[in-house]
Amino acid sequence: MRKTVQERMDDLKVSMIKYYRHKSLVTQNIFTACLLFSDNKAMMARGVAICSVLDSFSKATGRGIALSRALKAAESEGSSEPINNYPYRWRTLFVGRSMRIKTKEDKDYFNDKVLPVLTEIQDIEKGDVKTQTEEDSNGNMKVKILYRIPRDYPLEETSKIFDYKSEFMPQPTDIEKKLFLL
Secondary structure (H helix, E strand, O other), rough: OOOOOOOOOOOOHHEEEEEEEEEOOEEEEEEEEEEEEEEEEEEEEEEEOOOOOOOOOHHHHHHHHHHHHHHHHHOOOOEEEOOOOOOOOOOOOOOEEEEEEHHHHHHHHHHHHHHHHHHHHOOOOOOEEEEEEEEEOOEEEEEEEEEEEOOOOOHHHHHHHOOEEEEEOOOOOOOHHHHHOO
């Protein structure tokens, strides 16, 4: 008979579960990580769920995938599922995104915060970032900024931090040390 998640955690003597997310200004969520801690507060496993730029973000789905990968690592006492960041994996290399600009502060935010990130992740050429003005039903003008991001961007960012999606006895990252006082 198949065990429940709670029974699996009891068998492993998991005393604490912690989650955290890594976000980006251009795609929102990049990954959700789940950490399993033993009774002596040692990190015993980590699971990572990477959010594709084509996914609709779901906190519950990310946590479920990350937890299942952390349990897999703890039960097998091994790391698996290397993060395969191979450039040009897909035929569609870029995904379009947009941001609505309603105020001067929105425009400044885009120019000061988002545009530098876009420039860093791809070679922005003239025409890669477009502005579209539209009128709503009340006659108010709204500006929409259209841009493209590489489809592999979440994988690239995640591979800078982790080697595996399912990892047994991982070394805490700097972020984890800071968040969980490890």
